Amino acid sequence: MRNTVAKTEILNLIKSSNQAFSHAEIEAKLEGLCNRVTIYRVLERLEEEGQIHKFVNINGVLKFAACHDCTDHHHDHHAHFNCTSCxxxxCLEEVEPVYKVPKKYKVQEVNFTLSGLCPNCC
Amino acid sequence: MRNTVAKTEILNLIKSSNQAFSHAEIEAKLEGLCNRVTIYRVLERLEEEGQIHKFVNINGVLKFAACHDCTDHHHDHHAHFNCTSCxxxxCLEEVEPVYKVPKKYKVQEVNFTLSGLCPNCC
DNA sequence: AATCTATTGCAACACTGTTGCAAATATAAA
DNA sequence: TTTATATTTGCAACAGTGTTGCAATAGATT
Structure with missing residues (x-):
């Protein structure tokens, strides 16, 4: 993947935080640095590179967050906490659910999202 | 809540299955019985009544499923399995994740969605 | 049958995400 | 440094999901 201003800025933004960002949030932070479509495409490539992972929040919106212990692709199944107030x-990197599924299902991905009040909003 | 044709049909549809339905799927099954906005509003009321529960699937789309062991509101935290093929x-009523979250977070809801291949698609 | 309130249909809208195509630009090679 | 080329970008247009306001309709109760 080529090095571009858009890629650098988006990756810096995401890597600098343990929060997950939506496309809209990234667009706001970049303040017109690039087109909104470019943001979608950069995020797609960063995910393919294994630098970030994506998941759906409780409102059905895609969120993107940095990968810390991943190699070429996202492989851990940590939980996410979605604050309903703010x-x-x-990413709750240290929280992984324990569960047991009937063998007839072949599980490939896990989305484990908790919601409620975060420490700041409690 | 008043008894209407739309309510009856939508509730029958959902209760008759252990699958979760999206708005679009319900609309297709009802074959023009009512307006699409009505479907959204009936679903909203059925959820308030505790007859169905809703959650977001892996594509960010709302899914609605019957409640079996709920009283006035949905309260169990069972897993859902989203087949990436079909x-x-x-609803995996018998699957509930075990996990441990730092006390500073106040968890109110849980979305635990597994994805991969269902028994039919394996 | 009359009344009141919940429900419905319609139109319009906001938001999220995707695609095709031409123009621009990063990178490697000459 | 210039050239070549494949990647990346911007733009416009679009599809899908979900929401809202308002007037018309239809349950339920009297």
Whole structure:
């Protein structure tokens, strides 16, 4: 993947935080640095590179967050916390659910999103 | 809540299955019985009544499914399985994740969605 | 049958995300 | 440094999901 201003800025933004960002939030932070479509495409490539991972928040919106212990692709199944008051979504890297599914299902991905009040809003 | 044809049909549809339905799927099954906005509003009321519960699937789309052991509101935290091949979403009533979150977070809801291949698509 | 209130249909809208295509630009090679 | 080329970008247009206001309709109760 080529090095471009858009890529650098978006990656810096995401890597600098343990929060997950939506496309709209990234667009606001970039203040017109690039077109909105470009943001979608950069996010797609960063995910393919394994630098970020994406998931759906409780409102059905895609969120993007930095990968810390991933190699070429996202592989851990940590939980995310979605605050219903301030809207922030945080990676809970240390929280992984334990569960047991009937063998007839072949599980490939896991979305485990908790919601409620974050420490700031409690 | 008043008894209307739309309410009856939508509730029958959802209760007759252990699958979760999206708005679009319900609209297709009802074959023009009522307006699409009505479907959204009936679903909203059925959820308030505790007859169905809703959650977001892996594509960010709302899914609605019957409540079996709920009283006035949905309160269990069972898993859902989203098949990436046929798109169906199934309630796994017997699967509940075990996890531990730092006390500073106040968890109110849980969305635990597994995805991969369902028994039919394996 | 009359009344009141909940429900419905319609139109219009906001938001999220995607696609095709031409123009611009990063990178590697000459 | 210039050239070549494949990637990236901007633009316009679009599809899908979900929401709102308002007037018309239809349950339920009297």
């Amino acid at each position: 809207g922030t979504v945080t | 798109g169906t979403v199934t």
